[in-house]
Amino acid sequence: MKTTDAFEKEPLWLLIEENILALGAQGLTDSNLEPSIHKVAGELDNAGFNVSRHGGNLLKVRWAVEKASKVGRSLLKDFNAAMEVLTLDDVMDPFAATSKLLDDLGGTWPELRIPEHRSDVIQIVEKKKLDLLIAKAKGLSGDEGIRLLLKEEVESDDITVGLEITEDKLKEVKEQIKKERAERKRVAGLLDKVKDKSNEEKVRHLFDNEVSEELILEMAGVDQGAIDAAKKAMEEEIKEKQRLAEEEAARKKAEAEGPALEDISPDDMAFYIDSIREIMEFSEEEKEIRVMCEQSSIPKALVDIAVSQPDKLDELEKNAQG
Numbered sequence: 001m002k003t004t005d006a007f008e009k010e011p012l013w014l015l016i017e018e019n020i021l022a023l024g025a026q027g028l029t030d031s032n033l034e035p036s037i038h039k040v041a042g043e044l045d046n047a048g049f050n051v052s053r054h055g056g057n058l059l060k061v062r063w064a065v066e067k068a069s070k071v072g073r074s075l076l077k078d079f080n081a082a083m084e085v086l087t088l089d090d091v092m093d094p095f096a097a098t099s100k101l102l103d104d105l106g107g108t109w110p111e112l113r114i115p116e117h118r119s120d121v122i123q124i125v126e127k128k129k130l131d132l133l134i135a136k137a138k139g140l141s142g143d144e145g146i147r148l149l150l151k152e153e154v155e156s157d158d159i160t161v162g163l164e165i166t167e168d169k170l171k172e173v174k175e176q177i178k179k180e181r182a183e184r185k186r187v188a189g190l191l192d193k194v195k196d197k198s199n200e201e202k203v204r205h206l207f208d209n210e211v212s213e214e215l216i217l218e219m220a221g222v223d224q225g226a227i228d229a230a231k232k233a234m235e236e237e238i239k240e241k242q243r244l245a246e247e248e249a250a251r252k253k254a255e256a257e258g259p260a261l262e263d264i265s266p267d268d269m270a271f272y273i274d275s276i277r278e279i280m281e282f283s284e285e286e287k288e289i290r291v292m293c294e295q296s297s298i299p300k301a302l303v304d305i306a307v308s309q310p311d312k313l314d315e316l317e318k319n320a321q322g
Contacts, residue, residue: 011120012049012057013111016064019043021076028069037065067111075109083128088136091129098122130154134162146173187211187219203230258299261316269320272298273313276306 010018019040020028027036040061044051051057068074082101091097098121106113112121133152137145149159150173160170187206194205199222206216213227264272279292286307293303305312 011116012044012051013060013064013117014120015044015047015049016040016061017074017076017079020065020068021074021080023065023074025073028065028072028074030069033065033069037062040065067109071108075112078105078108079112083124086125086128086132088129088132091125091132094122094125094129097125097129101125130158130162134158137163143173143176146170147177150174150177183215184219187215191220199226200230200233203227204234207231207234256294256300258297258301261299261301261305264299264302266320269302269316272302273317273320276302276313280306280310 020036023036023039026032027039038052041051041058044057044061049057051061064075079101082105086097090100098118101121102112102118111117133149133154137148139145140148145163146159146165146169149163154162156167156170159165160167190206190209190211191202194202197205199220202220203216203222203226206220207230216222216227217224275296275298276289276293279289279296283289283292289307290303293306294300302316305316
């Protein structure tokens with residue numbers, strides 16, 4: 001949507017109508033007709049338009065004032081009233097809105113249908129659309145207003161000025177939208193791979209590929225029930241995997257710790273105790289003792305006694321020897 005700022009220089013016909021509107025009802029009476037024509041011409045001369053000394057331009061003023069006097073009000077009074085009631089829905093298609101506007105007013109003011117006037121009216125309607133879009137955007141929360149204007153292809157300058165935001169903020173939102181579009185493209189590719197699968201399988205496939213629940217609902221064509229069912233099934237699988245992992249970890253831990261004291265044979269007990277004594281001759285630090293015992297595959301139950309009750313090793317050794 002291109003910028004629709006005010007005309008760089010307003011067209012003469014529109015300035016004539018603005019000056020006629022300023023005359024009020026009193027200025028359109030028969031007795032004030034000539035003074036009003038000269039007043040409007042003089043105002044336009046002062047604005048830089050050659051009217052008083054330009055026969056064609058002066059005739060335009062005369063015809064416009066006489067027409068307003070005949071109708072009893074100015075063209076702009078009707079035009080502004082019609083523009084005032086237009087909603088955003090009315091002006092989303094400025095060309096269609098202009099056609100309706102001219103149909104409504106053209107019976108009284110056929111001059112609006114002149115091609116050059118029609119193009120000016122389209123610009124006014126486009127400016128109305130921009131103003132209404134900005135007003136709507138200002139009422140939205142977060143970045144939704146910026147997103148709305150970007151969606152409607154409003155020019156960047158109009159967005160920053162209209163919403164009073166920085167160019168950096170606008171750039172940030174544009175980058176977010178770019179990433180979201182890339183993610184939607186990725187999800188579309190994922191869905192294509194499971195297009196013949198059930199809804200639950202589609203949902204699980206998307207969850208496995210870290211797609212957000214919100215985007216699944218939007219793009220996968222499934223309802224919340226399908227998502228809940230998939231999540232429940234996945235939770236049960238996760239619990240089972242966790243249980244098996246815990247069992248495996250416990251098995252490995254028990255294997256690493258070695259057998260309990262009562263399960264160690266007399267020959268192995270004597271061997272382990274000899275090994276522990278050699279290690280304790282090398283170091284008195286518990287941490288070092290434990291590390292070396294672990295490296296020598298000495299059962300943890302026996303190592304615990306060695307570092308906490310070393311005198312008990314003699315008793316264990318004696319019992320092992322019979």
